[in-house]
Amino acid sequence: MRIDLHTHSNVSDGTEAPGAVMASAAAAGLDAVALTDHDSTAGWGEAAEAARFLGLTFVPGMEVSCRTDNGISVHVLSYLHDPAHPGLLAEIAKSRSARVSRAERMVERLAEDYPISWADVQEQVAPGATIGRPHIADALVAAGVVPSRSAAFAGILTGRSRYFVAHYAPDPAHAVRLIRDAGGVPVFAHPEASARGRVVGEQTYLEMIDAGLAGLEIEHRDNPEDGRTYLRRLAAEHSLLVTGSSDYHGTGKPNLLGENTTSAKVLERIAELGTGTPVVRP
Template identity: 70%
Template sequence: MRIDLHTHSNVSDGTQPPAVLLAAAKDAALDVLALTDHDSTGGWGEAAAAAREVGVVLVPGMEVSCRTAEGISVHLLSYLHDPSHPGLLEEITKAKDARLSRATRLVERLAEDYPLNWDDVTQHIAPGATVGRPHIADALVAAGIVEDRTEAFRSILSSHSRYYVSHYAPDPILAIELVRAAGGVPVFAHPVASARGRVVADQTFEEMIDAGLLGVEVDHRDNPEQGRVWLRALAARRGLLMTGSSDYHGAGKPNLLGENLTAAHVLARIEELASGSPVIRP
């Protein structure tokens, strides 16, 4: 089976609607796809209907944006949780609102030096989508200020840029506890992707596992090979699930559907551990 457990639609920062994403998964010869939009389950309904139509198994999920006390960004994949769980929903809503406020402030700063305004950005945001820097990057591309998202994030939208604005994100320990309470399976996304920025210390890994972390995304293009070796050793020592995924964003990133895959027995174990939502089968 070909299983890709990390993708995004235009409900967050992907470029394709959920139904188009599922059709693309079918074209990529995937048997199973997880939809894991940032801080949102808004695409689950459309994705489920499309999955039944095209014959691809859908794993409903979400990518929770977190931040440690040291300011290190952590992305937590949640699989098969209950999207209506009060505690998790409240925290996600808080983070989503903070993203919107942050984006508007960031655009205000950019407008001081570039021909860009909030209306330019909204043209790239699907109704109800989780707003993020990628949408601002798309507006910068459309305005001819940068060539693509990659250039935007390396320069103007970098966390080291003078335009950068931080936003609220839950501590990963809290996020793990809420995902588990919602019946979901938490997996640490691209945990050693050092090219993206600082990665968490070994002690933080251990604390996350103690809090209920159940897996690590090992095979991801942003995890260096030495880091993957370390993750496999950690997973073996602490009994963690190991996943592989594309982190596909449509035209938003060069990542290709199915470029990294998850083993069928790992998906089966995720289903066994989850109690919040079911896998959608055609």
């Protein structure tokens, strides 16, 4: 089986609708795919229906945005959790609200120097989608300020930019506990992606493991090889699952479906551990 456990639709910052992501996955020769939109499960229904039609195994998921006490961004993939779990829902709602106010403040700063408005950004957001910096990037592309999302993130929207505004996000260990409480399977997404910014030290890994972390996303284009070596050692020492994924965003990123994959054995273990919602089989 060819299994990709990290994709995004236009419910968050991907460019394709959830059903279209499933169609792209089928066209790429995948057998199983997870939809892991940022802080949202709104695409699950459409994706599951499309996956059944296409003969794909669908893994319901979500990517939870977190932040350490010293300001390092951490993303935790949650597989098979209960989407109605009150504790996780409340935390996600808090993060989503903070994203909106943060985006508004960033646009206010950008508007002082570039031809961009809040209305321009809203035009880039699908109904009900989790708003974020990628939508601001899309508005900057539409205005002709930058040629692509990647260019926007490399310059104007980097975390070191004067336009950047931080937003609330839960502590990663707390997020892991909430995911477990909701019957989900927490996996640390692209943990050594140093090109994206600062990465956590071993203490944060240990705190997340103590809280119930189930796995590490090791095979990911943003983890450098020395980081992958470190992660493989950590996974072996703590009996963590090892996953590989594309982090597909449609045309929003160069990542290609299936460029990294997860073993069928690991997917079956995730299916066994997840008690909040089931894997959708064809």
